Amino acid sequence: MSASLAQDVTPPPATALGALARRVDTAIGATVEAVAGSLVLVEIVVLLAGVIARYVFHKPLVWSDELASLLFLWLSMLGAVVALRRGEHMRMTGVVNRVGPQARAMLETLALAVPLAFLALVMWPAFEYASEELPVVSPAMEVSNAWRASAIPTGLALMAIVALLRLFEQHALRRIAIALAATAAVTLLFWLAGPLLAPLGKFNLVLFFVIVVAACVFGGVPIAFSFGLATFGYLALTTRTPMLVMVGRLDEGMSHLILLAVPLFIFLGALIEMTGMARAMIQFLASLLGHVRGGLSYVLIGAMYLVSGISGSKIADMAAIAPVLFPEMKQRGAKPGDLVALLSATGAQTETIPPSIVLITIGSVTGVSIAALFTGGLLPAVVVGAFLCAVVWWRYRGEDLSRVRRYGKGEIGRFLLVALPAIALPFVIRAAVVEGVATATEVSTIGIAYSVLVGVFIHRQFDLRRLKPMLVETASLTGAIIFIVGCATAMAWGLTQSGFSQDLAMLMKAMPGGAIGFMAVSIVAFVVLGSVLEGIPAIVLFGPLLFPIAKAVGIHEVHYAMVVIFAMGIGLFAPPFGVGYYGACAISKIHPDEGLPHIGGYMAALFAGLVVVAAIPWISTGFLK
Structure with missing residues (x-):
């Protein structure tokens, strides 16, 4: 659903440096892809062996979940490397695609330079975090947790190398110099302004989590790196939190075993087509x-x-x-336009059908029963x-x-x-x-x-x-998704530590209309969030904050989940910002402009259906035990 980071308007002339970067990049890419793809296969074998041992032979493999968890973090980080190399990290390209050729080329260069800055900043705390995990021993396999945690610094280092190689391989040296200098200058400016930021109090939330995130996202920087950079800046410059704590939250977000269903269902989808x-x-x-x-x-x-x-x-x-x-x-x-409009609308319509990745994500970050969500x-x-x-x-x-x-x-x-x-x-x-x-x-x-x-x-x-x-491909998509979940989890933790969650809870509870008012505001909010952030990062970021409030005002969690998912789906697949719409156009090989005259009626139908689902809780909860 995301435009390629590799897409450049004016390719640089062939140079010896570019040719060398291409050869190194190809060698690293082939190695990482082979390992990441193998890890997907190993995960399938390990988990299937666990099912057979427990259900057929009644002899559970006590180590299978531990091994699957260890390998999953490596799969996610190496998958994120593959996704960065292929330009498959989720990003918003609505603004990038509408500017002139020169500005677009500059934004594409910055879309690699800014992630490189984040990776450089977080690299040392990641190594510290892995070393801190060295004395921790897993209960079943009795191996050091550093074997698992070292996937984070390894993946970050490989991403930094890949980003640097892609810069020299695909962009002109002059633009690279300008992008790196501009990124370094802004980073230095924020560091020098550090003493002035602390007295600003909660305005820093607006500065980092609204202004910085918005500037990065609308500038075409992948969403995961936009979240990570804003969170690092907020914690480093306005709090005394050690940065290895942020890496720990990143690890926590990426290590929910339930998220292992993501690569397996992605692979299953490809398999039923094949x-x-x-x-x-x-x-x-x-x-x-x-x-x-x-x-x-x-x-x-x-x-x-x-x-x-x-x-x-x-x-x-x-x-x-x-x-x-x-x-x-x-x-x-x-008409081709009507076809792509309907395809996009059905993408939003079917977001709640199990085993939706969004449902699995909601269950993992909010504690709502995944079986109940599936039903x-x-x-x-x-x-x-x-x-x-x-x-x-x-x-x-x-x-x-x-x-x-x-x-x-x-x-x-x-x-x-x-x-x-x-x-x-x-x-x-x-x-x-x-x-x-x-x-x-x-x-x-x-x-x-x-x-x-x-x-x-x-x-x-x-x-x-x-x-x-x-x-x-499964490893790449998994890395793109899970790395967003990790960065969004760290960002959500930063917001929680700031007291934002308590303020938001009080504000939402004070909304007029009780449960109806809260539901209406949630619909509007998640339509906007779905169009800007896509479903998974929006859920990881705001799900833990809003689901307890929904329960407090008397809304069933499963009912609220269905309404939220449909609202995000409408935002995700509605032009001009919904990246899902552009994904449907890419798959259909139909120009986005052809679908615009036809999609209004389908979006109105989606919204009417959403209102009915929101108004009648039984539709979501009637078959729950």
Whole structure:
């Protein structure tokens, strides 16, 4: 969903230094990608072995969770290195894409120089933190915790090296010098102003967490580094907090074992596309509804619902569906702009469908039961989807179906038979969690094993050559997501220590209208946060602050979670700032401007559905035990 950091308007002329940087960068990249991809595979094997040992042989592997946790931090940090090298860290490019060529080139250079400054500042505290962990021994494997904690300084150092190499490889020396000098000058200015900042009190929160973060985010600096730099500056210049404490909070945010579900479900999403399971589901739905006016649009909505329940990754969802459906829809006369607008809207609609990464993140940072979130997320997506279907019905009520083939019952039955293994997968996943076969983290490994068996023995479609790119892509996306979670956790801790959370709680409790007023303000706030920060960092940052308030004013936590997720989804997929919209355009290969005239109706439908879900708590909580 993020634009590439490597994208430069005026590539520098080939130089010996640039060529050397490219060779070193390629060597480092190949090594880190191989290790990170291998770690994804090892995590799958370790967790699946734990499930089999516990449930089949009734002999739990007491060390499996410890080993998985140790490897996960290494996977996250090395994945963050891969993401930085590939330009896949989440960032906002709305402003960058709208300025002139020279200004854009300068902002792209700064988008690497600013993270480099943060990495340089936090490097030594990270090494200190790893050394502090040396005497701590894990209970099961009895190894020093430094083995795990050393992933942080190692990953930070590799990111710094990669950022420096990418600067020389992709940008002109003059721009590099200006960007590095400007970054160093601003950093020095803040350091010199340190004695003047302490007396400002809570205005420092506005300075660092609003002005600095906004300047970095709107300037195209990746969100994770924007959070990290602002937090480091606030703690270093206005408090006496040792910086290794910040690294500890970073570690804490990245080390929730439940977050291990993120790479596993991302890989599962890629796997169902590779094995043909996604195509089988779509083919069945198309045969069932293809002869109805707007039928393939209904198929798109339904397919996104089903695939979202399997992959947990919105990019994987859209990539599995758009290439299959869009060619046929265009042949029937659908406008490309309407297609990408609907695809973007379904991205927001299906955010609550388990095993959504956003649901897993909410559960990990707020303590809300993930099983309850998984149960509560199914019906709200149906309600919002019904509103989207109403828009589709209105827009396609005059569609010409004279050339559309209508499938017979026998053909539909055959398509259903082929699609059954894929349709059954979400139910297999849910049953494994409910019956206690596996935890929410482990259940993805059952889905992966199931998908491999279906691909090999039923669909006979399993390309071993695609495994390595899938594993590396999984590691890259995982690193981008988990590094944001870590930096946002450190930022949230800084806000909490400042007393901001208590002030926010008092302000929100004092809102007129009680629970209704609080819900209304939350909707507006998370639509804005979803468009600027994306879902995961917004949840990590504000979830621990706002969920206790929601509970205090009488709102069920699962109900509040569904409303918040839909609000963020609207912000995430609504132009002009929602990066999810641009992700949908990239996957569809349709220019963003083509979707703008069509997306208004779908966004109105999403908002109407959100209001209904917010007004009727039973939709989110009616099926909870």
